[in-house]
Amino acid sequence: MRTSRAWWPPAGVLAGAGGLATSYAVAELLHVRDSPVVAVAEGVIALTPGKVAKWAIDTFGTDDKLVLILGILAILVVVFGLIGRWAHRRWWAAASGYAVLAGVAALAVLTKPTPSLIDLAPIVVGLLTWLVALALLAEWLRRWELVEDGDDPAAEPMHTRRHFFLVAGAVAAVAAAGGLVGRVASSARRRAEQSRRLLRIEGVTAPAVPDGVVVGVEGVSPWQTPNDDFYLIDTAIIRPTIAPADWELRIHGMVEREIRLSYADLVRREITEDWITLSCVSNEVGGELVGNAWWSGVRLAALLAEAGPREGADAVLQTSEDGWTCGTPLAALMDERNAMLAVAMNGEPLPIEHGFPVRTIVPGLYGYVSATKWVVDMEVTRFADITAYWTDKGWAEHGPVKPASTIEVPGDGADVPAGELVCAGVAWFQHTGIAAVEVQVDGGPWRRASLAATPNVDTWVQWRAVVDLPPGEHLLRVRAVDAEGRTQTGVVADVLPDGATGWHTIGVTAKA
Ligand SMILES: Nc1nc2c(c(=O)[nH]1)N[C@H]1C(S)=C(S)[C@@H](COP(=O)(O)O)O[C@H]1N2
Numbered sequence: 001m002r003t004s005r006a007w008w009p010p011a012g013v014l015a016g017a018g019g020l021a022t023s024y025a026v027a028e029l030l031h032v033r034d035s036p037v038v039a040v041a042e043g044v045i046a047l048t049p050g051k052v053a054k055w056a057i058d059t060f061g062t063d064d065k066l067v068l069i070l071g072i073l074a075i076l077v078v079v080f081g082l083i084g085r086w087a088h089r090r091w092w093a094a095a096s097g098y099a100v101l102a103g104v105a106a107l108a109v110l111t112k113p114t115p116s117l118i119d120l121a122p123i124v125v126g127l128l129t130w131l132v133a134l135a136l137l138a139e140w141l142r143r144w145e146l147v148e149d150g151d152d153p154a155a156e157p158m159h160t161r162r163h164f165f166l167v168a169g170a171v172a173a174v175a176a177a178g179g180l181v182g183r184v185a186s187s188a189r190r191r192a193e194q195s196r197r198l199l200r201i202e203g204v205t206a207p208a209v210p211d212g213v214v215v216g217v218e219g220v221s222p223w224q225t226p227n228d229d230f231y232l233i234d235t236a237i238i239r240p241t242i243a244p245a246d247w248e249l250r251i252h253g254m255v256e257r258e259i260r261l262s263y264a265d266l267v268r269r270e271i272t273e274d275w276i277t278l279s280c281v282s283n284e285v286g287g288e289l290v291g292n293a294w295w296s297g298v299r300l301a302a303l304l305a306e307a308g309p310r311e312g313a314d315a316v317l318q319t320s321e322d323g324w325t326c327g328t329p330l331a332a333l334m335d336e337r338n339a340m341l342a343v344a345m346n347g348e349p350l351p352i353e354h355g356f357p358v359r360t361i362v363p364g365l366y367g368y369v370s371a372t373k374w375v376v377d378m379e380v381t382r383f384a385d386i387t388a389y390w391t392d393k394g395w396a397e398h399g400p401v402k403p404a405s406t407i408e409v410p411g412d413g414a415d416v417p418a419g420e421l422v423c424a425g426v427a428w429f430q431h432t433g434i435a436a437v438e439v440q441v442d443g444g445p446w447r448r449a450s451l452a453a454t455p456n457v458d459t460w461v462q463w464r465a466v467v468d469l470p471p472g473e474h475l476l477r478v479r480a481v482d483a484e485g486r487t488q489t490g491v492v493a494d495v496l497p498d499g500a501t502g503w504h505t506i507g508v509t510a511k512a
């Protein structure tokens with residue numbers, strides 16, 4: 001191994017290991033379900049003929065998957081070595097080798113059920129690591145070769161060799177760091193997921209959808225939004241994974257008594273439960289950033305009263321584990337509404353991406369000023385003294401929800417039979433409530449829709465109306481009347497700075 005020639009294959013293997021390690025780290029950090037190698041292994045399993053699979057299980061027993069992964073890694077070592085050799089004379093061959101490997105991984109990832117683009121991030125990072133690492137190693141091997149051939153009399157032989165080994169050491173360090181980051185992230189995540197699965201919270205009950213809340217028109221959003229379908233908004237690139245045993249909430253600032261609360265302290269308290277609709281300030285008119293769930297948690301009013309806010313305080317600056325902040329009106333957290341530290345969603349411990357183990361839910365406020373996921377700190381303060389994540393970016397300091405209504409059936413642009421047509425959708429104005437929904441055809445008179453039931457003023461309501469459409473193109477429009485008798489404004493406003501307004505309008509073509 002004293003000549004540069006011998007080092008091309010090991011350089012390929014080293015670069016290969018570096019790419020595998022960074023892709024593993026990215027997969028674990030981003031909570032991508034499978035790292036590329038595991039995805040390929042699962043792809044191989046899916047493609048394996050039954051006979052071969054049976055032979056593998058008979059031969060290797062329950063270790064069959066481990067054997068498969070080790071087999072894939074062994075093949076990769078050989079391929080990486082070859083790629084290193086190719087890099088000596090034909091860089092394009094080496095680069096294509098990596099591209100083919102990345103392509104196989106991408107295929108394995110994208111053919112899994114419900115693939116998403118983020119699942120490709122580990123593969124892209126791995127491919128880039130391969131190319132950069134091999135390019136650096138190849139550069140110094142080439143210089144070393146020049147020195148050996150005596151083509152570069154100016155160069156110092158020892159120096160060039162040493163430099164190659166330095167680069168190799170750096171690539172090895174990247175590989176080790178990637179592996180370590182991946183391990184740490186995966187064990188933190190597994191710990192949080194495991195504790196979540198084992199959690200039984202006394203006082204948390206399963207949701208029972210109340211009578212009469214659905215209008216029974218196909219195509220309308222389910223009244224209860226399942227956790228898996230609930231919209232997701234957050235700024236966390238790496239979502240926090242907090243085991244309940246590691247969670248603590250500090251309530252401090254302008255209070256008589258600072259409170260520190262462990263998870264056990266929290267769930268020992270009385271559990272409150274309610275149907276509450278959560279919506280995002282970024283939801284466009286007719287948009288889908290809204291969901292309705294059965295939330296279980298601990299009332300904030302009682303907790304804050306124990307802390308004892310001082311005269312002059314009007315805000316609570318909430319901070320999440322990942323450093324996101326929002327300012328919430330103290331009054332909204334302490335009045336009669338069911339503002340809570342939620343621990344369960346639809347009868348299950350909060351999903352990790354929805355804020356496990358504890359998040360805030362405040363009926364009547366947009367999420368960006370209230371619904372802190374992974375909440376760990378609440379500072380009682382004054383709006384005049386604080387700024388928060390979104391208010392720093394030009395969004396309004398106060399974010400009370402605005403009334404909204406949407407037509408879900410028929411869909412925009414649909415062809416419908418002429419004559420009587422059933423329309424339906426949802427409307428919401430959390431913590432004030434909806435008194436009526438009205439529908440209009442082609443700018444004509446507004447007609448009242450019929451409303452389904454609601455258990456409280458904090459949830460959305462489903463509506464249904466029958467309109468009569470002659471053949472041709474038509475515009476359908478919807479608006480709500482709130483429980484205080486105000487009609488939803490038709491003035492069009494953008495989502496920035498404090499939520500969209502305007503009447504949801506769709507076009508349909510009635511066919512004779
Ligand atoms: N930690 C944290 N909490 C957060 C956010 C965030 O970016 N980080 N986004 C907020 C916004 S803008 C909304 S609309 C809701 C969305 O909650 P969901 O993702 O559970 O639907 O969470 C809020 N809580």
Ligand SMILES: [Mo]
Binds near residue numbers: 279367
């Ligand atoms: Mo939001």
